[in-house]
Amino acid sequence: xxxxxxxPSSLSASVGDRVxxxxxxxxxxxxxxxxxxxxxxKAPKLLIxxxxxxxxxxxxxxxGSGSGTDFTFTISSLQPEDVATYFCxxxxxxxxxxxxxKLEIK
Amino acid sequence: xxxxxxxxxxxxxxxxxxxxxxxxxxxxxxxxxxSWIRQAPGTGPEWISYISSSGTYTDYADSVxxxxxxxxxxxxxxxxxxxxSLRVEDTxxxxxxRDRSSSPIYDLWGQGSLVTVSS
Numbered sequence: 001x002x003x004x005x006x007x008p009s010s011l012s013a014s015v016g017d018r019v020x021x022x023x024x025x026x027x028x029x030x031x032x033x034x035x036x037x038x039x040x041x042k043a044p045k046l047l048i049x050x051x052x053x054x055x056x057x058x059x060x061x062x063x064g065s066g067s068g069t070d071f072t073f074t075i076s077s078l079q080p081e082d083v084a085t086y087f088c089x090x091x092x093x094x095x096x097x098x099x100x101x102k103l104e105i106k
Numbered sequence: 107x108x109x110x111x112x113x114x115x116x117x118x119x120x121x122x123x124x125x126x127x128x129x130x131x132x133x134x135x136x137x138x139x140x141s142w143i144r145q146a147p148g149t150g151p152e153w154i155s156y157i158s159s160s161g162t163y164t165d166y167a168d169s170v171x172x173x174x175x176x177x178x179x180x181x182x183x184x185x186x187x188x189x190x191s192l193r194v195e196d197t198x199x200x201x202x203x204r205d206r207s208s209s210p211i212y213d214l215w216g217q218g219s220l221v222t223v224s225s
Contacts, residue, residue, distance in 0.1 A: 095141075099149070
């Protein structure tokens with residue numbers, strides 16, 4: 001099984017800050033990695049697919065990069081509505097989600 | 107409106123059974139692979155099963171294999187999850203999700219249905 005390490009587990013930042021979350025896999029998964037946003041009491045929402053592709057309708061301040069085993073998710077300028085938990089998900093084999101990063105406003 | 111709506115969750119005793127349903131609308135259901143994903147409180151989501159667009163192919167996570175069965179009725183735009191031999195550790199929100207282009211890229215999710223397994 002592929003192991004996923006998402007970090008940090010929680011993060012506090014100010015409005016306008018650049019925020020970065022990383023996801024590391026135990027083996028090469030090419031670009032088979034997605035990022036989701038989940039707000040309290042809601043289902044996850046797809047933001048980035050195949051490591052770097054922005055889902056239709058998602059603001060351009062969200063971006064993703066990486067390939068192989070190391071991936072990065074970035075919010076270029078944090079907005080109050082970005083408070084949520086973010087998950088990475090690989091699908092090189094059976095789909096596996098990371099444990100999440102809880103993002104709060106400082 | 108493009109949406110998925112789950113139903114059928116509830117409280118069940120260990121060893122019991124439950125059937126979840128997911129009603130799809132606003133898109134051509136029969137064109138899409140579909141999945142069930144669950145999430146226990148405070149944890150990351152866990153993929154548990156998928157079914158191909160025609161229903162021919164299915165797969166399951168080891169944690170539910172032999173106990174859960176996924177099925178679909180394309181004429182009724184519906185997805186199902188039959189759960190048997192339920193365990194306390196099966197307690198979670200259960201989401202149905204649409205796969206994009208038969209890949210596990212989940213671009214549409216239902217609102218979730220809570221299954222609680224407790225004596």
